Amino acid sequence: MKQIIIFIAFIILLSCSDKKKSLEVIDKPNQKINQYLSFAQDESIASENRIKYSDSAYFELQFKTNDSTTRRNYFKVANRYFSLYELDKYKNVAAKALQLGKSSKDSITIAKALSYLGDYYFEKARNDSAYWYYNDAEKLYKNINDKENLAKTILYKAYVLLYEKDFLGSETATIRALDISKGIDDDMLIYECYVNLGSSLLGLDNYEKALYYHSKALIQVEKLKKSFFYDIFKAQTFNNIGLVYQKNKLYKKAIDNFSKGLKVKNLLQLQPVVYSALLDNLAYSKFKLNKEEGLEELNRSLFIRDSIGNIAGIIKSKIHLSEYYLSKSDTTKALQLNNEANSLAKKSSYNQEILTTLDLYTKINPKTGLYYAKKYIKLSDSLYDLERATRNKLARIEFETDEIIHENEEISSEKKVILGVSILVAFIGGLLYIILFQRSKQKELLFTQQQQKVNEEIYQLMLDQQVKLDEAKNNEKNRIARELHDGIMNKLASTRLNLYILTKRTDEETIQKCIGHINEIQNIEKEVRAIAHELSNNVFSEKSNFKSILSELLIEQQNLYDADCEYTIDKKIQWDNVDVEVKMHLYRILQEALNNCNKYAKAKTINVSIVKQEKIVTLQIRDDGEGFNVNKAKKGIGIKNMLQRISAVNGELNIESEIGKGTTLFFKIPIE
The missing domain is CATH 1.25.40.10 (Tetratricopeptide repeat domain)
Structure with missing residues (x-):
């Protein structure tokens, strides 16, 4: 990046x-x-x-x-x-x-x-x-x-979105710029658009499309032979193609493209930054392909970058060299290089490189892995929050601008309509006044009354539409809140509990196992970013065997938590015939109920029963935990979500609990 x-x-x-x-x-x-x-x-x-x-x-x-x-x-x-x-x-x-x-x-x-x-x-x-x-x-x-500068400015906006990792937004803006650039036959702008499209799609992990646009950029660069920067553009494009292959772990193809870029005549003198980047990427791909190769090129690239003061390149070279020496079990050299890269990245505020060095620390010195893992998580979370806040700002800027333009267009249109109607009414009124004064007065009065009635009807329609929009917004916000609480929060709670063992045991084996859960946190981040897709019902419609989904949830409960989980699922239930929405709500209710048991009940045993009686499915969750006073207890978001879900499928919920004697939840859900 x-x-x-x-x-x-x-x-x-x-x-x-x-x-x-x-x-x-x-x-x-x-x-x-x-x-x-x-x-x-x-x-x-x-x-x-x-x-x-x-x-x-x-x-x-x-x-x-x-x-x-x-x-x-x-x-x-x-x-x-x-x-x-x-x-x-x-x-x-x-x-x-x-x-x-x-x-x-x-x-x-x-x-x-x-x-x-x-x-x-x-x-x-x-x-x-x-x-x-x-x-x-x-x-x-x-x-x-001014179409040329319009295309450039839209492309600059796309660069900002790419920097903020809004890859989809960057792709959309670049396509707009590309359409204008093609319309005015601006070869340089077309080339720049192809490059940014390739970079945006690489950020989306769409390797095939990224290669497609970088390949088009390579073809397009041939139209820029008269440009002083032709050779630099050509070398950079080979570097871009190589990076796609490198990220996709196709190292032989990556090496081939980096080598082609290095063959560009006088590249070291023309643009040492691009030359050293190609050399470093070539060496790193060789190393990934064969652990015995790449050291000479890595050192030469570091030397060039150091001589021209290329800070970002120096950090990247030292990280790659640290990985190389780590593969040779030379932890002293690896630690030294990683320390230098970490210090330089902090000084230059290169946050992504700081994350990379923190991850390397956990591999170089596993004994201090927990310390660096915590720092990694903290920095990663703060960076994600900052990126999300900035993307929200950019979205608001775009939205507010479009809204103002739309309002101005509406005002302008209304003025034209009002002016036209006024002229027409004045002309007709004057003509009718000359012909027959009294009749014109009556018609004018009738017209005014009709206009007022129409305006009142339009205003009422606008009010009704606004009420519907507000209601739809509130419903959607509530739905998303339930999905976040029932899905994402439960996964976060599970990951937190798995990492809790680190407060009691800090041996190397435990640390290695727990570091793996960092990847689960990253998966949860991806799930949140893809929330629009994850909130659909596809997860329940794609798998025909809903019973296995329920069983996986209950087996996971048994494996991850101290309480014994016993369950029965009625074999007579034909889940394929049950509506997808009903299955989704049933699954989320069970998931939330188990989560409440784990967080609050302190139970030793949990019993789950799902049975069918005629056209009713009964879900019963019983625990032997601490219990609570049903009449005095406040309804938290979990209980509220369960009530909303059971109401959505026209079901019933009954809670029985007593302090010291556990809790039983009864759910009755009608099915066709």
Whole structure:
């Protein structure tokens, strides 16, 4: 992922360079400013002096009138600062250009300044702000029909979504940008869209589609032979294809593509970042294929990355070398390299690499595995929460923008309708007044009454529709809450109980077993992300033998918890004939009841009975636990969910409990 983001930043830098070239116009009245700008662009001059020339050009601009030439020069200064990575100065100049554009009502300047500010915030990893500015720029480019910049801005939004791991959203936005790019035959934009589509689909683990788009990018790059960056693009595309094969564990094909990328002429001199990435990926694939290979290339890649100060690359190289030495049982060298990678990742705030090093610690030194496993879980959870919060922000920005546009369109449409109707009514009224004053008065009054009645009916329909929408929203929220509580929470509780043993036993065997449950937590994360799919009834309709599903749940109860679980399921029940919704609610009720027994009852024995009497299925759950006062106990979310589920299938629930004598739940569910 870090290599993908570096490539995106590289593309944005190229874009800024293109913007800069398009703005370079000789202007005699501004010769002094142009001279400063020329010196600031001269790479033979030391960076600190180029910054001073850029400062001088910016200073001179303060005294210029707000005309189109001045505004163009502001963008030239901004480009100089960006190429020198003086980001804060770049932001100040872009903000000033935005101010001038607004005061002169110059939509082109406003849109360009918004796009520049988006680049600044994306470079600073403040992606919600970047998305906001790109979104506003997109609206303006659409209004002025600037299709090239519109496509670029939509693609930049896709980059933000990719960075935030909203791979589906990034794919959707990139397809929009690709459609526009094809319409204007922009070969560079088409290439960039193919690359980002491949990266988005790789994030979704759709290897086949990712290869399809990266292969199209490889074909498309041949149309860019006249570009100075042709060789770099070609090498990067081979690297992208190799990464897909590497992630899919097809190491021979990965090695073949990384090797092709390294064969690009003068790549080390042209772009050492891409060259070292290809070399590292080649070495790592060789190592994964054959534990005896790859060391020489890994060390050479680290040397190149260290010489150019490529922090992300240095971290990646040291992680790969640590894995190599670990495979050779050289834990001292592996630990040293992993410590260096972890320290550098923390200093540079590369959170994904921090997670990788924490995972490596558990393998290098299993005795301290529990400590690092806890740190891994804590960081992983915090990163997930941060990613989810940012994605929610981006979704709100998109939604609120669409809503405002829709409202403005409605208002504009209403004004046109009102104006048209008013003119028509005035014309007819005036004509009828001339013909017959009294009759026109009567008709006007009748028209007004009818219009009022229609308006009242429309208003009532709107109120009714809103009530239905609110009711549907509440029902859906309640349904999702039940599914989260009955499904996800139970799995989390089970995982927590399995990890609880670590508070009592910390031997190596126990730690190794418990580390495996971290993967279960990751599976639960995936299940939450796919909640829209998991909340469907498919899990019960795909398996015809519902009895085996119930048995698996009860066997899992017996294996995971201290209480003995005894159960009987009536063989006469023809589950295939029972409605899928009834089976789903029955399963969730049983799951919640068992969870309550495990959490609160402290029972030694649990008895479960499922029997059929005529057209009624009776579910009985009895435990010998602590019991409770049915009349005084508060109904928690678990009991409420069970009541809602039993009500959904027109069933009955009866609870019998007494303190110290256990609890019995009776569920009666009608079936056809």
